Amino acid sequence: MKLVILGGGGFRVPLVHRALVAAGWVDELVLHDVDAARLASIRAVLAGGPRITATTDLDEALRGADFVFSAIRVGGLAGRAADEQVAHAHGVLGQETVGAGGIAYGLRTVPVARDIARRVARLAPGAWVVNFTNPAGLVTEAMAEHLGPRVIGICDSPVGLCRRVAHALGLDAVGGPGVGGVAFDYAGLNHLGWLQGVRRGDDDLLPALLADSEALRSFEEGRLFGVEFLRALGVIPNEYLHYYYDTRDALGDDRGAFLLRQQDRFYRGDVDWETTRLEREATYMAQDRDSLDGGGYEHVALELMRAIASGAPATLILNVRNGSTLAALDADAVVEVPCAVDAAGARPLPVSPLPDHAAGLVTSVKAVDRLVLEGTRASALKAFALHPLVDSTATAKSLLDTYVRRHPGLGYLS
Numbered sequence: 001m002k003l004v005i006l007g008g009g010g011f012r013v014p015l016v017h018r019a020l021v022a023a024g025w026v027d028e029l030v031l032h033d034v035d036a037a038r039l040a041s042i043r044a045v046l047a048g049g050p051r052i053t054a055t056t057d058l059d060e061a062l063r064g065a066d067f068v069f070s071a072i073r074v075g076g077l078a079g080r081a082a083d084e085q086v087a088h089a090h091g092v093l094g095q096e097t098v099g100a101g102g103i104a105y106g107l108r109t110v111p112v113a114r115d116i117a118r119r120v121a122r123l124a125p126g127a128w129v130v131n132f133t134n135p136a137g138l139v140t141e142a143m144a145e146h147l148g149p150r151v152i153g154i155c156d157s158p159v160g161l162c163r164r165v166a167h168a169l170g171l172d173a174v175g176g177p178g179v180g181g182v183a184f185d186y187a188g189l190n191h192l193g194w195l196q197g198v199r200r201g202d203d204d205l206l207p208a209l210l211a212d213s214e215a216l217r218s219f220e221e222g223r224l225f226g227v228e229f230l231r232a233l234g235v236i237p238n239e240y241l242h243y244y245y246d247t248r249d250a251l252g253d254d255r256g257a258f259l260l261r262q263q264d265r266f267y268r269g270d271v272d273w274e275t276t277r278l279e280r281e282a283t284y285m286a287q288d289r290d291s292l293d294g295g296g297y298e299h300v301a302l303e304l305m306r307a308i309a310s311g312a313p314a315t316l317i318l319n320v321r322n323g324s325t326l327a328a329l330d331a332d333a334v335v336e337v338p339c340a341v342d343a344a345g346a347r348p349l350p351v352s353p354l355p356d357h358a359a360g361l362v363t364s365v366k367a368v369d370r371l372v373l374e375g376t377r378a379s380a381l382k383a384f385a386l387h388p389l390v391d392s393t394a395t396a397k398s399l400l401d402t403y404v405r406r407h408p409g410l411g412y413l414s
């Protein structure tokens, strides 16, 4: 079993490695990165487990792969910090997946992701690709043009929400969306989803949770969105809806710049990996978390890989092509929904129709994703201008021009 990690010099790779060591059934791990020094820093942190090779040659890495984890960050954290800084200078949100920052990051990443997908299709046509790279929904959709259902996007925020809700409901089993005899009725796009029900047989446990103020205040999303609003809404939004529902409170978020400084200390060799990791997790949405339950990407990825490789079925919330799951979207749109996973891959399960406010946002944001994928100057301008969180066409044009000047990889839009 050969697993390749693209972005193998990335900071979170040791978490994946740790999960691989625990699982025990991957015998060959290839780390690929465009930056040899970062690759060496991360390689030095890894001990035990599968046989590891590290390379900067992409085609050599991909040849004969069974699974590919794509965890690249085009432009690095400096690019993320620049996305954020430019957005802030324009008075709009700079988050790496939502609004102007997400559009800039998407425009920069899509050409690279497409190139990787083409190479996988040629060099490892039987491989399954797990996309970690944000903005995960649209990047997965770009790769699916070449890989179809063989690319699956992942995120840990839906499973985190389900886990916290299960805990607040006093369900002892915590874990994936099918655990504890309950089914989580969650749907939307990546970082834009809603939990609409927690079903046990014919019962829905969510209304009782929404009625219980204390239980709601016991977990992150309850505190983030507030009891009264959640009760009015009747569903529980993904934490990233904070950027839509409380946009003005989130405007100053400068996580990209913070992480750039923080991670540089590790890659320069000044601070060890574990200290750096703990600080990163402790500061993620820090205003709303009181415990370190962040992360979890590696567990979602491992569960997914295990179900495909062994054929033993699993239910996971994943980014896959819609088919006929959400009525507002066409069949090829990548959505984030519960899926049945086995040796044949991931198949979306039926979910409740989205309420109008959610369907509206999903439709608008998917339209912006599609404009990013189109990849012309006109489509990029429309993406910025038509995003619900960019409030002026003049700002949209200036954002586009400034990002094109700042990022060498955006020359194709000038």
Ligand code: G6P
Pocket: 134, 155, 156, 157, 255, 259, 280, 284, 295
């Ligand atoms: C969550 C999100 C991921 C994101 C990560 C950001 O896990 O679901 O999409 O990559 O947080 O963490 P960071 O430490 O990079 O802000």
Ligand code: MN
Pocket: 136, 154, 155, 156, 157, 191
């Ligand atoms: Mn995510």
